[in-house]
Amino acid sequence: MKAVIISIGDELVLGQTVDTNAAWLSEELAGLGIVISEHVTVGDDINAIIKQLQRCGSETDLIIATGGLGPTRDDLTRLALAQFLGKPLQLHEPSFEQIKQFFQQRDRTMPQVNRIQAMFPVGCEVLENKLGTAPGIQGPVERAMAFFLPGVPREMKEMYRLQVKGKLQRWAAAKGVQKVIITRTLHTIGIGESDIAEKLGKMMDRNRHPIVNCTAADGKVSLRINAHGAHDVEALCLLEPVEREIKRRLGNLVYGKDDDTLAGVVGQLLRQHKKTLAAAESCTGGMLSKELTDMPGSSEYFKCGWIVYGNQAKIDFLNVDAELIEKYGAVSEEAARQLAGNARRLANTDLGLAITGIAGPDGGSEDKPVGLVYIGLVDREQVKVGRYILPGERAMVRRRAVNTALDVLRHRLIDIDQLSV
């Protein structure tokens, strides 16, 4: 069973938006054993859309298209489909009602332009949009079955999950698709790509199966294992020994897998150990706290944070000694220790975590270059301050500082069994 993904939008062909939908859909389809032979992207051009429908519809079994279902004049997908099928557009009352309600719930009247979003080519099926005003469309295109989904990733994903995936599963089963691909990603921090390559050796050879790929970003390296088989169980039986072996070789450098985030894993550890945390941030300006509170339920372990950006704020709100700042500077081991310790004490938490550093581009000196970051972690039993020189420009220094702080905390939570206020 072969499939093509079509992405529609001027912003995509002009390169103003990077298309993430095609990759997301491809991973989903691959998981169902559907082979994606091609992605194709065209602009908001009705003839170009029709041409691709013709070509792809005659070459494949399945088309998933995204984009061009908005209410404005540059949204041409439904019109292209209607022309291609030689069918008129017809108002679908239930969709029209839903769109009107969407606006009502937001205390707004539906603008007239949105009516077009309730129009569908005669004979096509409507795919409800629970999150926006652009319903999707399902219909035959030459010998292929085609699904037209909105371009907004959130709406597209929700519609795929609720109304496309199940159909594809049944359809793949009926067509006797007998190959599935299973992917597992292991995330590491604290080790570089080439060191990983050395530790894994032949496991990363290209002609192996399962195959292991490696990508790096912001001080983290992710390893992706791909295994295929006639069914889930076969693919998993091939994948799992490779996963176990990588974990054995890398140990605690592996912090999570698949959708795990570093902050999510740390939050889970805090919850598991019933520990609470207060944060004090200087150069990261709230990014550490933001990541720790990304997870629902984070109020259980994250109690409060201070963004003490200037020196006076460090003195006023976290009681850092003015003399200490005078003597050692705000970016120093001593300041990091006081920030973490005082945040913990003031907030009455188990742990205090502090970041102070020079994110740049200005503020660096020979002694204290841009990228210099101190991370302090204080708990009942120990005070730990690390000094780091992080590479990159401002945004990367900040991201890496947050990742490093989270990793320091992660290792501490792995090490300790008992720790109390």
Add this chain to the structure above:
Amino acid sequence: MKAVIISIGDELVLGQTVDTNAAWLSEELAGLGIVISEHVTVGDDINAIIKQLQRCGSETDLIIATGGLGPTRDDLTRLALAQFLGKPLQLHEPSFEQIKQFFQQRDRTMPQVNRIQAMFPVGCEVLENKLGTAPGIQGPVERAMAFFLPGVPREMKEMYRLQVKGKLQRWAAAKGVQKVIITRTLHTIGIGESDIAEKLGKMMDRNRHPIVNCTAADGKVSLRINAHGAHDVEALCLLEPVEREIKRRLGNLVYGKDDDTLAGVVGQLLRQHKKTLAAAESCTGGMLSKELTDMPGSSEYFKCGWIVYGNQAKIDFLNVDAELIEKYGAVSEEAARQLAGNARRLANTDLGLAITGIAGPDGGSEDKPVGLVYIGLVDREQVKVGRYILPGERAMVRRRAVNTALDVLRHRLIDIDQLSV
């Protein structure tokens, strides 16, 4: 002059890697006045690559392909091109020397597999790779000129800049392409896509020039104006009246253009008015402060922030009345007012900005649903608290709350001329 971009790689069609090369190349080509009619992505499959070369080579004037030039068995681009052209692969000695040197410089011996990277179809031109071991290839494909570049973005971009861009410029000039495309993006907040469409009316028609497109995300809508002309000046003369007219119709709903960010614009306004800010965040957990400190030099106006996630933290660190929380709840107009006012007072800043809300997924009730957010802004002259119901799941509610708070602050800074502590 029409162009197609072909991306080659299993990791792309399987969705394991998001293709950023196509977008980058498209923006480059658009700047030269070359129209990109299509992006197409195929896997590491020799027949699929050949099929696309045939199709695209007969439909367009220019093909830029990326990927499949590595040393391993799944790198099939050069072989596909050779088969398509009916030419054998031949060793190119200078490239072979460079590849060997690449390894020598890293104290490694060249693995035998890398020799293939110095092989090119007879009659094609070699494009030197200064950053890696995969030289590019230039050759004719049907009626199109084709450039095959490496898939690694860094190597691809460097090769494009040094060895492709100049050729395309000369070629476009020789072909009489007397067209450049200039793009301007205007960013708005506080108005939906369909209301914008109503306000702009015929300006958004598809057959107009300059053409205006519209994309929405997190409560912001961006309008992209594309104008083409024989040269920069002509394109700009067409673009600017459209830009002015959009600004006239939308007024202060437009917060910036091109690379401007909302937080950046707000920071600029704070700097311009010499105003300082303190932030108090509950449900956004540091995201507001993080965005405000993304910009270098933000310490000039951003003094400090409190992340008072729990009720006790609100009481302890920002002196919110316990009784008030008892009576109205922490998500209330009263709490937002105290948070903003007390942050301002404690930090001794001109402005205090506070966000308190229910980001979900839990914590909502009939009275106070998920998405309910209060934003308080206090300065010397006024106290303003807004109540919002923001759509979406946790991450979106948080992003929208931050955007709304920044926009409230932006409007205040536009309104005031004088304001002091």
